[in-house]
Amino acid sequence: MNADYAELTSDDQVAARFLRNYHRIWQRHFPDLIKRAHWHTIFAARCSPAEGVSCRSLHRVLYGAYGTDIRTCLERVRECEKDGFLRVTDAAARPCAATASCFILPTAKLREHFDRHCRETIAEVHAVFGAASADDKECGDLDAAIPAIFAFFGAYDRKWRDASEAVVRNKGLTIAHLEDAMNHLVTYQYWAIVLLLWSSGAGGKDGAPLPPLVVDEIISKMWDTLKLGHLAIKERIENMIRWGFLAEQTIRKRKAVSLTPVAAEATGNSLAQTMPLLRELHAKLEQQPATVLS
Numbered sequence: 229m230n231a232d233y234a235e236l237t238s239d240d241q242v243a244a245r246f247l248r249n250y251h252r253i254w255q256r257h258f259p260d261l262i263k264r265a266h267w268h269t270i271f272a273a274r275c276s277p278a279e280g281v282s283c284r285s286l287h288r289v290l291y292g293a294y295g296t297d298i299r300t301c302l303e304r305v306r307e308c309e310k311d312g313f314l315r316v317t318d319a320a321a322r323p324c325a326a327t328a329s330c331f332i333l334p335t336a337k338l339r340e341h342f343d344r345h346c347r348e349t350i351a352e353v354h355a356v357f358g359a360a361s362a363d364d365k366e367c368g369d370l371d372a373a374i375p376a377i378f379a380f381f382g383a384y385d386r387k388w389r390d391a392s393e394a395v396v397r398n399k400g401l402t403i404a405h406l407e408d409a410m411n412h413l414v415t416y417q418y419w420a421i422v423l424l425l426w427s428s429g430a431g432g433k434d435g436a437p438l439p440p441l442v443v444d445e446i447i448s449k450m451w452d453t454l455k456l457g458h459l460a461i462k463e464r465i466e467n468m469i470r471w472g473f474l475a476e477q478t479i480r481k482r483k484a485v486s487l488t489p490v491a492a493e494a495t496g497n498s499l500a501q502t503m504p505l506l507r508e509l510h511a512k513l514e515q516q517p518a519t520v521l522s
Contacts, residue, residue, distance in 0.1 A: 230355045240499035257341040265304040273334040280331035313338040380509040391498035399472030409471045440486035
């Protein structure tokens with residue numbers, strides 16, 4: 229491991245650090261496209277055939293993963309198009325507005341930014357296992373690496389979904405409230421807040437309770453990461469208190485929250501179970517012949 233990982237003592241901490249670093253890589257190249265639906269849209273466009281990917285096909289993926297409706301799907305497509313990463317066409321390959329029947333294709337800007345992000349991700353995977361430094365730009369065939377990277381994050385998403393469901397079921401929510409909670413918890417915004425709280429106490433190792441964080445401190449740390457205002461972040465914190473993820477406390481007359489023991493354990497387990505997936509990804513990338521890419 230390189231210096232960023234050598235200090236960590238357990239698989240769950242290593243996985244958490246890698247996921248944090250990956251999202252920083254993504255935000256460097258796609259700073260305004262940080263929602264999970266943006267991520268899927270960009271990946272789909274980069275891997276699209278010559279005629280592009282149909283919006284209906286993309287919507288089926290997003291609906292299955294996050295319950296995303298077609299209106300939100302089209303909004304995400306328009307946001308990617310606005311930033312210059314997508315071209316939107318009709319069935320006859322003519323430019324058109326984003327509709328349920330349109331097709332999306334990558335622009336040269338998308339390919340440039342996505343491929344740089346992919347190279348940095350490969351270098352970060354190597355850094356976890358000491359095979360290369362995070363600054364090393366050597367990697368194999370990107371077209372072969374992209375599906376492996378996509379599969380890794382898809383598998384981790386399922387781990388996180390399982391962890392979230394275990395927490396909300398423990399809370400005893402009704403079926404309707406459970407489904408509503410799950411539709412929110414699988415989004416990047418909720419995950420990022422949970423990871424911040426979990427990482428602040430190294431996952432509560434050796435039975436030590438996780439330290440609480442003042443809500444204003446969470447807002448300060450998450451402001452640039454989530455692109456959300458303080459009221460929106462407070463709303464997500466209140467939701468997670470209701471769903472059994474967070475426990476409310478007071479520090480010097482200021483409202484604070486910490487992960488509940490159930491949430492801390494479920495989060496740590498999902499991260500620990502991610503390390504075999506990360507090792508598998510590393511093995512796949514190692515099998516590719518290395519080429520130096522400028």
